Amino acid sequence: MDRVNRRATGMGEGIMTIYRIVLISLIAFVVLMIAFLAYEYHLDVKDIESVVLATQVAGCLAPDGAVNLDDLKKVFVDSCEGNSKCYKKDELLFYCGFSGNMERIYVDVKVYGWDDRKVLRSFSFGDSGLQWVKAVFEREKRATKDIAKFEPGHIKIRVPIKVISDKKAEDGKIDIEVIVADG
Amino acid sequence: MVENKSGGMLHEVLMHIIIIGLIFGLFFIAIGGMVDSRGVKQQVLEKQTALLVDSADVGMTIIIYKSNKNGMINSLRVDDNRIFIKVAGLESTKGYSYFSRYNLDLSSDEDSYKIKVEKNG
Numbered sequence: 001m002d003r004v005n006r007r008a009t010g011m012g013e014g015i016m017t018i019y020r021i022v023l024i025s026l027i028a029f030v031v032l033m034i035a036f037l038a039y040e041y042h043l044d045v046k047d048i049e050s051v052v053l054a055t056q057v058a059g060c061l062a063p064d065g066a067v068n069l070d071d072l073k074k075v076f077v078d079s080c081e082g083n084s085k086c087y088k089k090d091e092l093l094f095y096c097g098f099s100g101n102m103e104r105i106y107v108d109v110k111v112y113g114w115d116d117r118k119v120l121r122s123f124s125f126g127d128s129g130l131q132w133v134k135a136v137f138e139r140e141k142r143a144t145k146d147i148a149k150f151e152p153g154h155i156k157i158r159v160p161i162k163v164i165s166d167k168k169a170e171d172g173k174i175d176i177e178v179i180v181a182d183g
Numbered sequence: 184m185v186e187n188k189s190g191g192m193l194h195e196v197l198m199h200i201i202i203i204g205l206i207f208g209l210f211f212i213a214i215g216g217m218v219d220s221r222g223v224k225q226q227v228l229e230k231q232t233a234l235l236v237d238s239a240d241v242g243m244t245i246i247i248y249k250s251n252k253n254g255m256i257n258s259l260r261v262d263d264n265r266i267f268i269k270v271a272g273l274e275s276t277k278g279y280s281y282f283s284r285y286n287l288d289l290s291s292d293e294d295s296y297k298i299k300v301e302k303n304g
Contacts (some may be wrong), residue, residue, distance in 0.1 A: 013195065021202055028210040035214050041223045045230045052237045053282065097284035098301060100264035105282065183280040 046153025050178040054155050057107060057176050060096035061123075066162035067111055067174060069121055076123065092123040104181040106130040109149060112165050113172045120172070130179040153180040221273040224253040228268045231261075232282040236266070236298065241285055245298040253302050259296040 016177055061067055077093065080086040087095045092107055106126035110119045139153040156177040163172035228251065235245050249256045257269040265278035288299040 016203075017195075017198065020199065021206070024203055024206055028206050032210055032213055041220075041226075042231055045234055048204070049237060049282075052234065054208060056284070093282075098282055099284075100282070101280055102282060104280070158258050 002041065018131065023126060042149040044149060044153070046151075046180045046182070047155065048153070049180045050153040050155035052159065053105065053107070053180070054157050054176045054178045057092070057096060057178070058157070058159050058174065061109065062159070062161045064135075066164055066169070067147040067172070069165040072121065077157060090123065090124045101183075102126065104183045106179040106181075108175075108177040110175045111163060112174065112175070113165070113170050116173070120163060126179075130181055131177075133181070134179055150182055152182070154178070193218045221254065221271050225273055225275060226279075227271045228245040228253050228256070228270060229266050229275065232266045232268065232298075234288065236281040236300070237285055239283070239285075239300045241300055241302050243281070243300045245300075247296045247298070249294055256296070259291070261287055261298070265290060289299070 018041050019128065061072075064138060075086055076089050078088070080088070092109060093105070102125070106128060107124060108128075108131075109123040111121045112118065113120050134152050134154055139149075154177075156175065159174050161172055161174050162169050228247075232247060233244070239245060247256065247259060251270075254271040257272060258267075260270075262269045262278070264282070265280045267273055267275040267278040283300070284303065286301045286303055288301055290297050290299070
């Protein structure tokens, strides 16, 4: 009886020890997670990246301050069969020479002549769904402040340019919108 | 009998102190890694370098000194359009992506890393 009691007491103490270890580990883990959140710092450069890319796209399409739509019409085609140097209209950044991992970028370009309401030509690159994501963050600013670090970087610029179309030059504008997601 | 009980209690208390000490020791080692902000410095260096590469033109060379105010740079590599910088012994697993129309040529000497921006092809 005495031996059984001693064994039972030993087992009970063992269980209590395991319970205490688990409890202390859990408390240490929770404090660690709180400390991790307190010391975590996210440096957001996506807006700056958007500005840099928008400037480069403007320089690519209008290198001397003029967009030659006649030349671009020959390069941007619906079908590239038999034509080695051609691009689809949603491959703008490839035309400009960019390569590699570009999945987090969306670029939208619209070329206007003197009439702001008429788009003469448009180009794009990337997943247009990023516009929707950006719109959600804009609309729900209060709700999204806790996840603000995931908000995509964004810039929309309008550059006055000369537009050459049908061998005629006219004053126009180019709208460039760039959205850069977390990478 | 009384001596046995005291010996048993002392043993139990010692075991508890050792286990608690081990757990908190591990905890403080983990916290120490975060508090010295090596992660933040690494982020700053990687993103600064990526932005410089993004805005660089052909013929430019970006020089990054190994003895940096953000910490000692142990290694810098460019892989799959991403910049990875190892700072003060902290390995970079994620890096930061850049976009560039040009090729990058990475070299290093005793004091610095040099990223030369070259034309494609």
